[in-house]
Amino acid sequence: MNTHGFKQRILPLQPAMQRMAEALLHDEAMAEDAVQDAVVDLWMQRDKLDKVLNIEAYGITLVKRRCIDLLRRRHPTQPIDEAALLQTQLPPDDTEERYQQARRLIDRLPDQQRDALLLKYEEAKSNQQIAEQLHTTPNNIGVILHRALQTLKKQMQNPINH
């Protein structure tokens, strides 16, 4: 499997792998590390991956094993029920649906409010960075964001009128 093929097959698995890791570790940063380790493991085995029938299940199992390793390292003295952890089911995912709903509300905002809101909460940028990008001042960004949130709140409270 070449690099392009690997990315195409493995990167879409990241959200599920992250979800599983967070369910086992209850720690977002550690879960991220576990997923990255699992992807490196997959990369090492890339020549054999074409033979794997269910690549998602394979990737999830690898993540579980990395999580168990991390838990052992974090709590070396505590016994770990490895079998139970390996049986953990992937939590259901409705994030994409919820994201689309949120975007429907946000896309109704004026352009500047929508852009500022997405840059702030989706892109995790600071007011200063947003101001540079939207060619205004950080103070003005604060005002724009405040208005955007107020409008969103009204839309959510009274969706029919909006």
Added chain:
Amino acid sequence: MRDDFSHIDSELQPLLEVLRHHGDNRRRQEALASKIDQLDVSAKRHRWIWIGSTVAAVGLILVLIFPLQKETSKHPSMGLVAESNFTKEMVQQSVQESSPTASITTTKHPSRSHALIETDDQQDAILADTIALPLAIEVASALQLAEAAVPLEAPQTTQVFIRESTRLVAKSSNSSTRKSKELPITFLAMSSANEGDEFPNSITIKDFKL
């Protein structure tokens, strides 16, 4: 820059969490893609290092196998004189033409091969005067020197050995005095002198010194 949303109305928090979650996942995927690119570059680099080391190792082995070729480059004054093929039969014929009493026989040896040139008397040591072929001249020349170094008491034998696959030496020994002398024959590069063979049927001489 992560916002904790604590200052925002609780009604809006789930919506903003969804945005944040979506953004985080996209950034994680970008980080993973970057990591894969790094791994790819690293794997390619390792492949080239492996190829480079293999080529270097093969080169080193070639240099070790053909040390005499290396020597030629160190001593260009020796000069390239001729490139000829000599066979055992050609040498044998030349030796016999120049000295009817001389003979070349080949014998097998467990660890090395050698050609045995048996001489009955000192006259055979002047083979170099009459043999035309450069290989025979060189052999005879080395034989002369080797024999001169050992007291000439019959029976005397002088052998040509192949050393280290490619190097020829003339060894003269006297069974009664148990003395021997070994001198190199200064062919600088020869092929087809395989360990375990008899005297090579074909010796390619690229350079030699008279």
